[in-house]
Amino acid sequence: xxxxxxxxxxxxxxxxVAKALGNPLRLELIEHLAQGSRSVEALAAKLxxxxxxxxxxxxxxxxxxxxxxxxxxxxxxxxxxxxxxxxAFAAVRGIAERQLAEVDRIVRDCFEARDDIQPVTxxxxxxxxxxxxxxxxxxxxxxxFALGHVPGAVNVPLGEVKAWSQGADPGREIVAYCRGxxxxxxxxxVAALRSLGxxxxxxxxxxxxxxxxxxxxxxxA
Amino acid sequence: xxxxxxxxxxxxxxxxVAKALGNPLRLELIEHLAQGSRSVEALAAKLxxxxxxxxxxxxxxxxxxxxxxxxxxxxxxxxxxxxxxxxAFAAVRGIAERQLAEVDRIVRDCFEARDDIQPVTxxxxxxxxxxxxxxxxxxxxxxxFALGHVPGAVNVPLGEVKAWSQGADPGREIVAYCRGxxxxxxxxxVAALRSLGxxxxxxxxxxxxxxxxxxxxxxxA
DNA sequence: CCATCATTCAATAATTACATTGAATGACGA
DNA sequence: TCGTCATTCAATGTAATTATTGAATGATGG
Numbered sequence: 298x299x300x301x302x303x304x305x306x307x308x309x310x311x312x313x314v315a316k317a318l319g320n321p322l323r324l325e326l327i328e329h330l331a332q333g334s335r336s337v338e339a340l341a342a343k344l345x346x347x348x349x350x351x352x353x354x355x356x357x358x359x360x361x362x363x364x365x366x367x368x369x370x371x372x373x374x375x376x377x378x379x380x381x382x383x384x385a386f387a388a389v390r391g392i393a394e395r396q397l398a399e400v401d402r403i404v405r406d407c408f409e410a411r412d413d414i415q416p417v418t419x420x421x422x423x424x425x426x427x428x429x430x431x432x433x434x435x436x437x438x439x440x441x442f443a444l445g446h447v448p449g450a451v452n453v454p455l456g457e458v459k460a461w462s463q464g465a466d467p468g469r470e471i472v473a474y475c476r477g478x479x480x481x482x483x484x485x486x487v488a489a490l491r492s493l494g495x496x497x498x499x500x501x502x503x504x505x506x507x508x509x510x511x512x513x514x515x516x517x518a
Numbered sequence: 519x520x521x522x523x524x525x526x527x528x529x530x531x532x533x534x535v536a537k538a539l540g541n542p543l544r545l546e547l548i549e550h551l552a553q554g555s556r557s558v559e560a561l562a563a564k565l566x567x568x569x570x571x572x573x574x575x576x577x578x579x580x581x582x583x584x585x586x587x588x589x590x591x592x593x594x595x596x597x598x599x600x601x602x603x604x605x606a607f608a609a610v611r612g613i614a615e616r617q618l619a620e621v622d623r624i625v626r627d628c629f630e631a632r633d634d635i636q637p638v639t640x641x642x643x644x645x646x647x648x649x650x651x652x653x654x655x656x657x658x659x660x661x662x663f664a665l666g667h668v669p670g671a672v673n674v675p676l677g678e679v680k681a682w683s684q685g686a687d688p689g690r691e692i693v694a695y696c697r698g699x700x701x702x703x704x705x706x707x708v709a710a711l712r713s714l715g716x717x718x719x720x721x722x723x724x725x726x727x728x729x730x731x732x733x734x735x736x737x738x739a
Numbered sequence: 740c741c742a743t744c745a746t747t748c749a750a751t752a753a754t755t756a757c758a759t760t761g762a763a764t765g766a767c768g769a
Numbered sequence: 770t771c772g773t774c775a776t777t778c779a780a781t782g783t784a785a786t787t788a789t790t791g792a793a794t795g796a797t798g799g
Contacts, residue, residue, distance in 0.1 A: 303628035308542035310621045314610045316540030321529035362617025385609035389535045391602040396583025400531045407524035
C-alpha cells in the first residue's frame with residue numbers, strides 16, 4: 298500500500314507522540330519512570346490512582362513509543378524507551394515556564410515563597426562535594442533512592458527529615474534534591490530544615506536530569 | 519487563591535503545551551512558522567485549509583505559548599514565541615523515528631526509495647561551500663527563501679528545478695535543502711535532478727535547523 | 740495442570756477536540 | 770466617519786479522550 302501524503306502521514310505519527318505527552322497524569326508517570334522501571338501496581342500506588350486507569354495511560358504511552366514493557370515475574374515492568382523523552386519533557390516544560398502566565402502564578406504562590414534562594418547547579422554541587430563542604434540529602438522514598446542516587450548522597454525521605462536534622466551539625470550547609478525541578482519534596486525539605494535553623498539549598502533539578510547529563514550514579518548495595 | 523496540588527497544577531500547564539503539539543496540522547503550522555512569521559491567510563494558503571480552521575489552530579498554539587501574534591497593517595503576523603519549540607519538535611520527532619514502526623514504514627515506502635544516499639551534514643556542507651566544490655540550491659518557494667536562506671544558496675523552487683538544471687554543469691555536485699528533515703521538496707528535487715544525470719545529495723535537515731544551530735543566515739536584498 | 744493475582748479489556752457516561760459554516764469584529768485607509 | 774477586508778467568534782455535528790466499573794485474560798509458581 299502506498300501513501301498519498303507522506304508528510305501528513307509522518308506528522309500524524311509525530312502528533313501521536315506529542316498527544317501522549319499531553320496529559321498531566323501521563324507526565325507524572327514519565328517523571329516516576331525516569332527514576333527507574335516500575336510495575337503498574339507500584340505506579341498506581343505512587344500516583345494514588347486506580348490500577349486500570351494507570352494501565353490505560355501506560356498503554357497510551359506505549360503506543361506512542363514513550364515507554365516499553367517487559368515481564369518480570371508476576372509483574373510487568375514499564376520503563377522509558379527513549380532518551381529523548383526527557384529532552385521532550387524539558388523542552389515542553391521550558392516553553393510553559395517562559396510563556397504561560399499561569400505557571401508563573403503557580404510558582405509564585407507555591408514554590409518561590411518556600412525557597413527564594415538560588416538553587417545549586419549540578420556543577421557547583423560536584424565542586425562542593427569534592428571539597429567535602431556540604432551534606433547532600435536525597436529526600437525521595439527509599440525505593441527510588443535504591444534505584445540510583447547521586448554518589449555521596451544520604452537518603453532522608455521527607456517524613457524523616459525532622460528526626461534526621463537533630464543529629465546534623467547546624468553549622469554545615471545542606472543540599473537537598475528529589476525527583477525533578479518541580480517535585481515538591483525538596484521544597485518541603487528545605488522549608489522544614491530552614492525553620493529548624495539549618496542552612497539549606499535545593500539542587501536545581503533532580504535525579505533523572507543528573508543521570509541524563511551523564512554524571513555518575515550510585516546504586517544501593 | 520491558593521493551589522491545592524501545585525505539582526498537578528504545573529503538570530496540567532505542561533500538558534497544555536504538549537497537547538497543542540499533538541495535532542498534525544499544528545505541527546505543520548509550526549514548521550512553516552519556523553521559516554519566518556506569517557499571516558493567517560498566508561498559512562491557510564500554504565496548508566490548503568480554510569482560514570477559520572487555521573485561525574482556530576493558531577489560537578490553540580497561542581494559548582499554549584507556542585506562537586505569538588502581532589498586528590502588521592491589515593494582517594496579524596504569527597511567529598514562534600520560544601526557542602524551545604524547535605527542540606520540543608525535534609525530540610518528539612526523534613522518539614517517533616526511533617520507536618514507531620509506522621514511521622519506519624512510511625519512510626521506507628516514500629522517502630528511502632527516492633534517496634538512499636547518505637545526506638550531507640551541516641558541517642560537511644560548510645566545508646564544501648568554503649572550498650567552492652558544490653552548488654547549493656534552496657528548493658523552497660521564493661517567499662520563504664526571501665525570509666532567510668543559507669549564504670551562497672541559489673533559490674530554485676521545485677517547479678523550476680528541471681528548467682534550471684539545463685544550464686547547470688552536470689559534472690558539478692549539487693546539494694539541495696528545503697524546510698526540514700521530512701519536507702518532501704528536497705527529496706523530489708533530488709529525484710528529478712538525479713534522473714537528469716546530475717550528482718545530487720540532500721542536506722540532512724532544513725532552514726529552521728540551520729538557523730537554530732546558530733549558523734549564518736542571508737536575507738533577500 | 741490448576742489456582743492465583745497482576746494486568747488488561749470492555750462498556751459507560753461526561754467532557755473535550757475537531758472541521759465546517761456563516762456571521763461578527765475591529766483595525767486600517769480614505 | 771465609513772467601507773473594506775483580514776481575522777475571529779459562535780453554532781453545529783461528529784469524533785476522540787477520560788475516569789470508572791467490573792469482568793476477562795494470561796503468565797507464574799506450585
